[in-house]
Amino acid sequence: MGDTAEVRLLRGESGWHWQHGVVTLMTARRPSLAPLLTRMRDREPGLAASLLAGAVAAGLGFASYAALLMVLWVSSPYPDSGPAGALHVAAGLWLLAHGVELVRTDTLSGTPMPVGVTPLLLLALPVWRVYRAARDAVDAPEDADGPPPVPARTVWTGVVLGYLGVGGAIALYCSGGELRPAWPWVTACLPLVAAGSAAAGVWSAYGRPREPVLRALTVLPGPVQRVVFGADARARVGTAVRATGAATAVLFGGGALVLGVSLVWHGEAAQASFLRLTEGWTGRFAVLLLGIALIPNAALWAASYALGPGFLLGTGHGVTPFASDPAPLLPPFPLLAAVPDPGAGTLPNWLAGLVPVAAGVMAGWFVARGAVGQPEPGGAATARWPLARTAGVMLLTATVCAVAFALLAELAGGPLGVAALARFGPVWWQTGGAVGAWTAVFGMPVALVVRAWRLWHGRTRGGEIPAQGAGAGRDGKGAPADTGTGGYGSGAGQGEAAGEPAQATDPAEAEGTAEAPGEGRDEEEGRSREEAARARGQDAAQAGEAGSGRILARPENVPHATGAAEEDPYEILPAEDPFGPGWHDDLTRASHWTAPREPAAPRDASDVPGPRPGSAPTPPAWPLSPEPRTDVPADQPDPDPDGTEPPPAPR
Numbered sequence: 001m002g003d004t005a006e007v008r009l010l011r012g013e014s015g016w017h018w019q020h021g022v023v024t025l026m027t028a029r030r031p032s033l034a035p036l037l038t039r040m041r042d043r044e045p046g047l048a049a050s051l052l053a054g055a056v057a058a059g060l061g062f063a064s065y066a067a068l069l070m071v072l073w074v075s076s077p078y079p080d081s082g083p084a085g086a087l088h089v090a091a092g093l094w095l096l097a098h099g100v101e102l103v104r105t106d107t108l109s110g111t112p113m114p115v116g117v118t119p120l121l122l123l124a125l126p127v128w129r130v131y132r133a134a135r136d137a138v139d140a141p142e143d144a145d146g147p148p149p150v151p152a153r154t155v156w157t158g159v160v161l162g163y164l165g166v167g168g169a170i171a172l173y174c175s176g177g178e179l180r181p182a183w184p185w186v187t188a189c190l191p192l193v194a195a196g197s198a199a200a201g202v203w204s205a206y207g208r209p210r211e212p213v214l215r216a217l218t219v220l221p222g223p224v225q226r227v228v229f230g231a232d233a234r235a236r237v238g239t240a241v242r243a244t245g246a247a248t249a250v251l252f253g254g255g256a257l258v259l260g261v262s263l264v265w266h267g268e269a270a271q272a273s274f275l276r277l278t279e280g281w282t283g284r285f286a287v288l289l290l291g292i293a294l295i296p297n298a299a300l301w302a303a304s305y306a307l308g309p310g311f312l313l314g315t316g317h318g319v320t321p322f323a324s325d326p327a328p329l330l331p332p333f334p335l336l337a338a339v340p341d342p343g344a345g346t347l348p349n350w351l352a353g354l355v356p357v358a359a360g361v362m363a364g365w366f367v368a369r370g371a372v373g374q375p376e377p378g379g380a381a382t383a384r385w386p387l388a389r390t391a392g393v394m395l396l397t398a399t400v401c402a403v404a405f406a407l408l409a410e411l412a413g414g415p416l417g418v419a420a421l422a423r424f425g426p427v428w429w430q431t432g433g434a435v436g437a438w439t440a441v442f443g444m445p446v447a448l449v450v451r452a453w454r455l456w457h458g459r460t461r462g463g464e465i466p467a468q469g470a471g472a473g474r475d476g477k478g479a480p481a482d483t484g485t486g487g488y489g490s491g492a493g494q495g496e497a498a499g500e501p502a503q504a505t506d507p508a509e510a511e512g513t514a515e516a517p518g519e520g521r522d523e524e525e526g527r528s529r530e531e532a533a534r535a536r537g538q539d540a541a542q543a544g545e546a547g548s549g550r551i552l553a554r555p556e557n558v559p560h561a562t563g564a565a566e567e568d569p570y571e572i573l574p575a576e577d578p579f580g581p582g583w584h585d586d587l588t589r590a591s592h593w594t595a596p597r598e599p600a601a602p603r604d605a606s607d608v609p610g611p612r613p614g615s616a617p618t619p620p621a622w623p624l625s626p627e628p629r630t631d632v633p634a635d636q637p638d639p640d641p642d643g644t645e646p647p648p649a650p651r
Contacts, residue, residue: 095181252303313327
């Protein structure tokens with residue numbers, strides 16, 4: 001458009017201002033598309049890939065159930081419903097795995113019957129699919145030089161929307177079959193499973209940061225927040241989560257053990273129900289698969305039975321360790337054959353109470369491990385939390401256990417019909433309350449006692465003195481000694497590292513050295529720095545150490561515990577001011593004046609005058625040479641008899 005306006009301008013001058021104004025106005029109002037295109041180019045692939053990942057996860061999950069049902073339909077001797085019926089059943093099973101309650105319309109009475117017992121083993125498949133899809137959609141680089149990961153919100157939104165899109169289509173298809181979904185449950189369960197699993201996948205892909213978890217915990221009450229938040233909030237929350245996982249695993253394992261023992265005890269009834277329920281290997285295989293899918297549910301029912309509240313086998317028919325009252329008209333199913341016989345409980349029934357005791361002990365042990373820090377080698381154990389904070393973490397663990405088990409109990413049970421079949425499985429609030437009470441009652445004393453024992457054991461082990469070398473890394477007072485190559489006590493550390501344990505030849509000497517490290521070196525440490533330097537002046541001059549500006553000094557109050565550690569604990573210390581008091585001693589004068597005047601070959605030790613035996617040392621005459629002075633006439637007194645003044649500058 002700019003080129004056209006310029007051509008019209010050249011042809012005539014009358015329309016100049018008007019045409020120029022139009023061009024300017026359009027140029028000013030036209031938005032720049034570069035930033036928008038850049039943002040869309042950066043975000044669109046991530047969002048599209050996330051949508052595709054969520055849709056593929058839902059499609060693969062449904063395809064797994066459809067393939068299994070189609071195989072059973074093909075191998076069944078009564079394929080009356082056709083492939084469409086098998087696909088409808090697969091769609092209903094896929095929705096049931098998400099916790100959606102189904103309604104069975106084909107009944108003898110014509111009354112719709114709800115089916116709400118969710119097989120927990122089937123629930124693991126969609127959760128794992130969505131988790132993997134979200135984690136892979138983040139596309140986190142393996143190294144720091146790779147491209148940045150896709151934003152968390154983009155991935156979460158895309159995966160959830162893609163999964164819900166396919167899930168909604170499956171629910172619409174299932175609504176035309178004999179097993180129809182209840183739409184309130186569809187709108188509640190499908191988004192909850194998809195959103196929770198996708199959030200876990202994104203959180204795992206980003207390295208499991210603690211900030212989102214702490215922000216989610218702000219909905220907790222004030223006392224719980226004071227336990228959760230703080231300087232070591234991550235340690236407390238992590239300890240509570242690990243203890244909850246351990247206690248839940250013990251409860252599940254104990255419930256599975258109780259279930260197995262009961263199945264073996266009622267083996268004949270279980271076998272008869274399995275053979276009587278259906279005929280043909282296809283139907284029995286289907287019953288076997290259904291029983292395997294319901295094993296986690298049965299283990300949780302058995303755990304609730306061990307906790308005390310038990311479970312319901314129909315409205316008003318409870319099964320507890322104290323009394324069992326199963327419904328009289330139960331279908332012949334192998335897992336239901338493991339239900340205890342009707343009547344009052346006996347000692348074998350009461351022994352199931354050991355399962356929650358073991359779970360509480362395990363939770364207390366994990367909390368105690370988190371309350372006491374891991375001691376360093378040779379060091380004493382330290383308490384990370386005081387008693388009150390440890391008790392608070394234990395209560396937090398009991399609360400998390402109660403919430404988790406209540407949720408699992410609600411998923412493991414549900415209705416199988418109306419009237420007497422309206423309720424099957426444990427009651428969620430009773431089971432959750434029992435788990436919290438058992439964990440707090442048995443976990444609290446275990447956590448406090450084990451914490452005290454670990455502290456006492458760690459301090460006792462850290463305070464012991466080794467048999468070989470009382471100063472093996474520690475001084476007489478139990479404080480760790482520095483065994484570095486340049487620090488105090490480096491001689492002892494090197495001797496022990498070389499495999500030569502330092503032992504005192506005299507027991508009295510060893511005892512005295514361990515009690516007072518400085519008493520065995522009175523004569524050596526009693527010297528002044530100038531006297532020690534004068535005694536080693538000749539060796540220092542030959543080695544060239546005097547001209548380096550540093551002197552060798554023996555540090556005071558060096559902690560030594562053995563006699564072998566007293567050999568040479570010397571260290572190079574910074575030199576003092578050369579022009580301060582005492583700068584005129586032999587060693588300093590030789591280092592500051594002799595070295596600059598005679599830089600050639602070093603003098604012999606015999607040329608340097610030293611103190612005579614039995615007399616006080618006298619400083620040599622200036623300039624420390626055997627030649628007599630010629631700058632002072634013989635008939636005049638020497639103005640510098642000590643040689644302390646520097647020579648005059650040469651003219």
